Amino acid sequence: MPAPDSRHPYSPDELAALYPSNLRLHLVHVIFRHGERTPVVPRFQNAGLAPFWPYCQATSRFKAAVMEPEADWSFLTFQRRMETFGKKGGNVVAMGPGGEKDNVCPPGELTDRGRETTLQLGQRLRHLYVHQLGFLPENLGTQSECYLRSSPIARALESLEQVFTGLYPSANRSPMNPPLTIYTRSFAEENIFPNNASCRRLDQLSRAFAKLAAEKWNDSPEMQHLQSRIGKWVDGKIAVDGHPNLCGITDTVNATLAHGETTKLPNEFYEPRVREIMDDITVDEWYRGYSQSSEYRRLGVGSLLGDVKDRMLSSVNDDTNKDGRLKIGLMGCHDTTIAGLLASLGGFDKKWPPFTSSIAFEMFREKRQNKSRNVFSKLFGATNEEEGWYVRLKYNDKPVYVKGCKMAGRHLEGDESFCTLTAFKEIVEKMVPKDLKDECLRNMDKTGIPPIEEVE
Template sequence: MTTLQPRSPYSDDEIAKLYPQSLELQQVQILLRHGERTPVNARFKNTGLPAYWSYCEAARNFRYVILSADRSWDTLHWKRRLETFGPDDAPALAAGPKEEVDTVCQPGELTDRGRETTLALGQRTRKLYVDQLGFLPSGLDAASSQTVYLRSTPIQRALESTQQAFTGLYPPSARSPDLQPPSIVTRSMQDETLFPNEGACKRFAQLSAAFADRTAQLWNDSPELAYVNRKIGKWMPKESPVVKVDSHPRLSGIMDTINATLAHGPNTKLPSEFYDERVVANIDRICTEEWFVGYQESNEYRTLGIGGTVGDLTQRMIEHVSGKPAGAHTAGGDFKIGLSGCHDTTLAATLTALGVFDALKDKWPNYTSSIAIELFKRKDGSATAPSTATTTGAIWPAKEKRWWSSLFSSSAAPTASARTPLADLSTMNRGKLDDNFVRLRYNDRPLTLPFCQQAGRHLDGDESFCTLAAFKEAADSFTPKNWKAECSMNLGEPGVRPVLEKPPGL
């Protein structure tokens, strides 16, 4: 729920098992949750918890680009201070627990601790893909600048976490003087699908509200919340004295403050009852159901909540295999590793939609958690595909080299593209994907997707290596064809339906 305790680097024996000689690593895409942050709202001030936290040393060192009168560019180095209400509404500087004014954080801001842990994530990434595997170059220069693709949601803590992770992966000493500033791709909030976007998708907002209401009905009078109330209810505000899923603050808001305080120093701590093991476990269980059970039960929920992200990940792998990366996200070329700064809801939604989140020991993703989506190719291109039937029951041929040239040629169907569903591709083309495999690692733990466990959908002898064809088929089942249009469909229809639509493979 809070600070991630990363495992030590893989041993040589683990590397040999995780990266078999028969496969060649082709591409890695990493979804990374931002690092530690302050709560998004000031809560429980009646416990003595300060409203303002002084964990943001970056506030002393902001730099912004300035356009001068002569049309030249310069930078302004400035120091931020926050102002708030004082006595009689007189303006006053916001101060931390020890009257600090120059390091005060904004609500929800990445803290110094969060910068450290996301930098460390980048360093661990370098250790694996540069030092141990030799997959990435040790340094970046103008010729190799396309090696890395950087993406972030427009939320500042995610953007800064991406910057920290990139710096850990390629510190200044590993970047040549001729290297241009890296491009970080973002979207406007109305177009963002790198996290479940209730604000831009009306139908998803309705679905989220429906599942939240159902969770409240199921859990508000439960023994689990009764225990939470006995422990911390005395600190709830008078206008909402009972802890509920839908209380004020909401149960998820209480969890937000607990997690943020656990991740930081002694000056920002709640009373000990908030950290009672059963309190933490009960809150985690209920909030996880409120936010993520919809991905287990509703294909519409999966499609509108995280289908765009999974579709983008899949598209980039297909583009890599085809040798025809398309779109501005590649900045004119292919990439070997992508870092995408996102959120806990991104990671949990992705894993739940693919059917593996419920099997994980850690329910709510910790700060700086990550999913590495790795693309492999069989080294011997003429090797036979898995010997048993694939997802449609056929045995795919191992011949017909360079099949993507036919897929994208003028003789191919005009609608064929990297986003074209597997079911709409020819039998031969679907089968040829089996020379490529996809594996997910969550916080360095390899995962086995339920959809890929059947014979023919994975590498012989290792179910964690899903065939690219099978992974694409699973992703296609909840990738939207037109996200914005689908966000305006079914408005007003029931959000929770009696028939469960399970994730692919379950």
């Protein structure tokens, strides 16, 4: 679905409520879904939807690093055009719905709209953390203040580049700065999204929950409603495990909603009840496992949460405002990352994350420690180093209430959205696999749905 509506900056009253004067912001990690893209698979040409969309102007502005004679390096500027099979089997230039040959997007590519919304996310981060809070410097300082990471999928990397450009436009970056470092991993070692392809047990569990969703929904009144409204454009019966599957149909609907009128489906696809049913069923299929199985949480997002937690704990030992201290991490990821994190922490609204959705993990230090609260916190295992530290999550600018932080002594007095660092650490450590590769190969003899283990 389209990105969250751009909201106005926080008002002074909102800012004061969200950022109490007795807390000092110390570290931020922003994990965000990529921006709007084309459908990952072309569908519904029988409903008049063009297979190729002309929404990718970046394709006319590509540069590639190339080696010249004598081992010198330069940049090769080029534009890309897509080829496809013609009606008679020969190769032809792929064209958009109006005959466009340039700026044509392949399936799953970040579009101009996606670049716009991720740029806007970066601009919102700049306004908040630079202008309103004064947490980040006006101009980019040492690179060690920023941690940039993306999944190896192009739309996530390009979204990260756009978010960073919104946070630090070219006018606020010195040409004397060294090139940015952006971290990626191989697909086999990627943990920035639930990696079914490299984790056999996670894939097995995902298939089991998908089968459960099919058994629950395929013959339901809700699916019958979809069949009555959009079934004439689908070959066969609409189903969770149909062809196309319901998730694929939903993906195309959400992608078309975000773009121009020449790439729209018939009106029936956008009826509120149709969209509500599709969202409810696909969310149940993909994300029920996180709220029900501790193993699912560990294999899906536990490793990523562990990385965020480890940077927080390392930062506790560097409680200064000196130049060079890590202050912000930006991580370009996917919808399955966002929903998996929220569901694992008990703060999921059970709505599919829109394009450019973000979770900000903010860590704070108490300016003046309250002795009575420090004594109370020790009862819950806080170390001296962790006393007075808090973690707060915001999903699309709104605080997330982590389920395991609601108990007295595990949050900032008077505000349950601020977990104590100790409580957050304990919650996350229960999800972090000791050896992810090993756990991905365990329990393969256990078929079906695991026993219910609710998020604590």
